[in-house]
Every structure is written in structure tokens, then in C-alpha cells.
Amino acid sequence: MDKSVFVTGGCYGTGYAVAERFAKEGYNVFVSGRDKDKADTAAKAISEKYGVFAKGYQTSTFEQDEVCEIFADIEQNGYRVDSLVLNAANLGIGQESLNVDIEDFMGVYKINVAWNFMMAREAANQMKENGGGSIVFITSNSALRVTENRCAYCSSKSAILAMSKSFAVDWGKYGIRSNCVLPGMIKTERWENNVNNCKYYLANYTPIEDIADFDDIANAVWYFASDASKNTTGAELVVDGGMLAQLTPNIERELWK
Numbered sequence: 001m002d003k004s005v006f007v008t009g010g011c012y013g014t015g016y017a018v019a020e021r022f023a024k025e026g027y028n029v030f031v032s033g034r035d036k037d038k039a040d041t042a043a044k045a046i047s048e049k050y051g052v053f054a055k056g057y058q059t060s061t062f063e064q065d066e067v068c069e070i071f072a073d074i075e076q077n078g079y080r081v082d083s084l085v086l087n088a089a090n091l092g093i094g095q096e097s098l099n100v101d102i103e104d105f106m107g108v109y110k111i112n113v114a115w116n117f118m119m120a121r122e123a124a125n126q127m128k129e130n131g132g133g134s135i136v137f138i139t140s141n142s143a144l145r146v147t148e149n150r151c152a153y154c155s156s157k158s159a160i161l162a163m164s165k166s167f168a169v170d171w172g173k174y175g176i177r178s179n180c181v182l183p184g185m186i187k188t189e190r191w192e193n194n195v196n197n198c199k200y201y202l203a204n205y206t207p208i209e210d211i212a213d214f215d216d217i218a219n220a221v222w223y224f225a226s227d228a229s230k231n232t233t234g235a236e237l238v239v240d241g242g243m244l245a246q247l248t249p250n251i252e253r254e255l256w257k
Helices: 013-024 036-050 064-076 102-130 151-174 195-200 214-225
Strands: 004-008 028-033 054-058 083-086 133-138 176-183 236-239
Touching (some): 004 013, 004 102, 013 028, 013 083, 013 214, 036 054, 054 064, 064 102, 102 133, 102 151, 102 176, 133 214, 151 176
Parallel strands (some): 004 028, 004 083, 028 054, 133 176
16 A cells, blocks of 8 residues: 555644554655644654655645645655645634634634635545545534634634535545544643643543543544545544533533542
């Protein structure tokens, strides 16, 4: 097998775990990030650990030309993208709806919707030449149930669900599948550092009394990218410990320590 994956926001955390998951399966790996040095470092680490070709790219501007240049460079290196994982996002934290500057609001949409569209379209052109491929969006359970003061983020993540279905319908005839993974809380640096005491209450509000680690998300992405889901497109997989399944959390139970 000589397949390739492109993971946006693949320098650390969830994105890096996704890139590693594909590298374990023998995929060549392309990662992007806002910082070129971090992208190069991540690619080098993956290449050395798994013996695959890997390269990092900087995605620093909202420009169609930059996106086109990235995918052209991948082809110039002798590869085409078989799987695209759209993990990078503008989190839009603290944007109170009554006061948020419209440029900040639209900045979330530029990255989460328009930039993802450009990335997916360029990848799809390569996949079409390959005879098929898989696009996986990392969206959020916030696409379905919102959180306070994050209107742009939540609504943009909801827009991604419709965009993914549109790709599934428009590009299915080319053998291109498009699906979404919807994480809830993930054990990120905020979790490890117990910001706002999240380590001791958020997990306890899920039915299984835990939240996702990076590998949980990576495994869900791999399912959509692999032949295990070859007849699945336009679908969504929630990885949130059952948070969306419940009407209200059981806040009376004793919290684990």
C-alpha cells in the first residue's frame, strides 16, 4: 500500500494523534499548522518513528493560492492525497453575541467553513484522479447542542455537517466519501492542567464518567478513512462519552477523584 493522508492542525494533540494513527497503517503523512517549524517538527517525528514519508506545511493565510500550492507540492513530491482530515479550527472562545466584532465572528467562519471548503475541494480533485478517497471533518457535539458565548463556533460546526453531506452527494460518483466525527470534551492540555477545575467535573457529567483521549478521536477518524466504512458517506459519529444521548447529566452522583 502506498497511500497518503493530509491532516490539518496536525502538529499536536488530536491532529497529531490522527496523523500517527495513519502512519501506523503505513500511510505517508502530510500535516499543516500555523507555525512552519512546528509542522516540520511533527512531520519529522512521524517519519522517523514510522518509516513513512512525511512533510509539514504552513497554513498562515486565507488564500486559495496557498491551498492550491500545497496540493501541487504534494503531487510534485510524487504523491496524491487519499484521505483528508480537517481538524484545524478557530475556536471562537468568548465571543458574546451582543458584543462580538463582526470581523472576529466571520473569522471563525473563514477557517471552519470557507477554508475547509477550499482544502476539501483541492483534495477532492486529487482523489478524483485516484478513483476515490475519504474526507473526514472533525466537527463537535457543539454542532448539535450549543455552549454559551460561542455562536460563531457552534453554528460553523453545524454548517460543516451540511457541507459534508453536500460533498457526499456531489462527489460520491467519483468514489469520494465525506463523513464527520463529533467529539465532546477531549483530554487536552486544558484537561491536564485542570483549567477551571474541568478535570473533576466535566467527565462526571457524561454517562460513562469519562471523556475522550486523543486516540479515541483518531480511531473514529480511521474508521471513516478505511475500507471498514466503504459504504458509509454523509454520516456522523459522535465520540463524547454519551453526552448528547442524555437530556440532563446526573449532577447528584459522587464525583470521582
